[in-house]
Amino acid sequence: MGVVENAVENKEGRLPVEVKETLKSLASKWEDVLDANALQVIPLKGAMTNEVFQIKWPTKTEKVSRKVLLRLYGEGVEVFFDRNDEIRTFEFMSKHGQGPRLLAWFPYGRVEDFINARTLSASDLRDLEISALVAAKLKEFNELDMPGPKNVRLWDRSRNWLKAAKSLSSPEEAKAFHLDAIDEEISKLEKALYQNHQRLGFCHNDLQYGNIMFDEETKTITIIDYEYASYNPIAYDIANHFCEMAADYHTETPHLMDYSKYPGLEECQRFLRAYLSSTGNQPNNLEVEQLLQDVEKYTLASHLVWGLWGIISAHVNKIDFDYIGYARQRLDQYWLRKHALLGSSSANTNV
CATH class of the missing domain: 3.90.1200.10 (Aminoglycoside phosphotransferase (APH), C-terminal lobe)
Incomplete structure (x- = not known):
């Protein structure tokens, strides 16, 4: 379901430890990121089955941030679809230029490219x-x-x-x-x-x-x-x-x-x-x-x-x-x- 940005205070504390570690590990591989630990977490509103967040880090270029999208799956929604099917679909779509790249995934969520649109x-x-x-x-x-x-x-x-x-x-x-x-x-x-x-x-x-x-x-x-x-x-x-x-x-x-x-x-x-x-x-x-x-x-x-x-x-x-x-x-x-x-x-x- 679609989302709209809701720029509120940093919500890093809401994220599971495993998710924060995955995000920091991703950011540490990007040369333009100043500090992989300095992640800002912005909840996006409008999703109807998942919690969705924009994650951003300051970069070496002033006023430019490195962004990704974090999606944490809603509880109980496994009744609707098979997450493995969804991930397979997501990977196929990414390879065929149809959507954002899949950057990381775990049983209860995934990290994907942030689309500048x-x-x-x-x-x-x-x-x-x-x-x-x-x-x-x-x-x-x-x-x-x-x-x-x-x-x-x-x-x-x-x-x-x-x-x-x-x-x-x-x-x-x-x-x-x-x-x-x-x-x-x-x-x-x-x-x-x-x-x-x-x-x-x-x-x-x-x-x-x-x-x-x-x-x-x-x-x-x-x-x-x-x-x-x-x-x-x-x-x-x-x-x-x-x-x-x-x-x-x-x-x-x-x-x-x-x-x-x-x-x-x-x-x-x-x-x-x-x-x-x-x-x-x-x-x-x-x-x-x-x-x-x-x-x-x-x-x-x-x-x-x-x-x-x-x-x-x-x-x-x-x-x-x-x-x-x-x-x-x-x-x-x-x-x-x-x-x-x-x-x-x-x-x-x-x-």
Whole structure:
């Protein structure tokens, strides 16, 4: 999940000894660092599953610091993903110039290059230039040839998360969220959304604005945070990105979604054209319309997945966020939109 800098006092005391030693060992190898022990720790806010810090050291060049990013994993979130898979993905992405370099890792966190770019804001996703760059970068991401099996993970993940949500919820909570009905909904969705023409790709699966970095000078986009990345239908990855346009995690009520901000028909088509044409081939109207129909239907899978994520997070995560309120909105949206999206073959963009 994305982060925003919160420049407060040095928080070195919060770091485990092993982490401090790893950081000092890294810094001692950099010739420009004045003193490897003089590290400053600045918490970054906005992360929803991890604690994230900017670590910096004074260098021999006045007013220039050497910076890295430290990520300490949240407790209990192993239910969502395999950390070994994530590290393998991270290393692959680094080698292929897709994200920051991995500098060090330990069982409960990692150290990575600090990217000199800004994290996008919610409003940036509506910027025509930035949106087109995000579309092109997402296509590049989806076409990565990640080693390992190239099987769709969406449905197994949904079932695993449902199982976890049921085991953690009280009977009242399970009833309120209709958890007993969701297993059948997952099977129905899997059957309804399976299409021979659909393209699979390596998907980010969490392309919210906080996971996208933008370098103003070079106009380049970097996609970060690969915890949930796996092979899936590309329509699901795009659908999830569209759903994230209804979110703003930097307000007084970060859990509240505003579905009036879901992109309209023209905005969806523009994004899909930028996505499909980014490798040089101009798509015809039929290709755009077909992908749009698939994307619209996959918004339902996104609502289910993140609804279950919210229920689980409420029980395992200590970060100050109304996970239950968030889950309620995503699952309500699923039930609200299900008939319109699956009962008709026409694209409906008013999710």
